Amino acid sequence: MNWIIEPPVGFYFSLNVDGEEIAFKEVSGLSHEMGIEEVENGGENRFIHRIPKTAEYQNLVLQRAIVNSNSQFLNWCKTAFSSAFDQGITPKDINVTLHDSEGQILMRWNFFNAYPVKFEISELRSQQNEVPLETVELAYSYYDKQ
Numbered sequence: 001m002n003w004i005i006e007p008p009v010g011f012y013f014s015l016n017v018d019g020e021e022i023a024f025k026e027v028s029g030l031s032h033e034m035g036i037e038e039v040e041n042g043g044e045n046r047f048i049h050r051i052p053k054t055a056e057y058q059n060l061v062l063q064r065a066i067v068n069s070n071s072q073f074l075n076w077c078k079t080a081f082s083s084a085f086d087q088g089i090t091p092k093d094i095n096v097t098l099h100d101s102e103g104q105i106l107m108r109w110n111f112f113n114a115y116p117v118k119f120e121i122s123e124l125r126s127q128q129n130e131v132p133l134e135t136v137e138l139a140y141s142y143y144d145k146q
Contacts, residue, residue, distance in 0.1 A: 008106050012099040015062065017073050017092055025133070026063040027096055030109060032056060032143070059118075060094065060111055060138040065131045066121065077116040077136060091115045094138065107145060114140040 015022050035053035080089045091113040098107045118137035122130075 006101065008098055008100060010098075012101065012103075014097045014099070016095040016097070017076075020072050022071065022073050024062045024064040027060070028063075029058040029060040029137075030096070030143075031058040055142070057140065057142060060096075060114065060140060062136045062138070063133055066134050077119055080116045081119060089115045091140075094140070109143050109145050111138070111140040111143045114138040 013027065015024055015027060032055045035056045037051045037053050039049040039051055041049060076090070076092065079087065083089070092115070094111040094114045096109045096111070097105055100106050115138060116136055117139045118135070120135045120137075122133040122135070124132055
């Protein structure tokens, strides 16, 4: 029996925060790397010991066209930036799901204890016909892949 393996497409994904599915044009920052510590050894000058440390995670970066929306997600981001820490920031778990061409889940990334650290609007230029974008960056404790 011949099996045809169809590679996943990168444009069929969804993002979910507290049960709210949110549309984004682009999700990046699905990355982590092992940190290292370099330790010199007295008397041994040929090399430096490189010892593994904890994993380091990139910020999760979400980008989409500016929308006039009253979503729970945008309200959460607005509260985080405007509260001046008197209310504290409530971290949330975020799920990014990659689907196959039929909508079935292929992979899911779960980001734990995420909170917004940057919100940016792209430049507005009178001489170009571009859709203005909003970018949200989220820091998080760690992620896992299912």
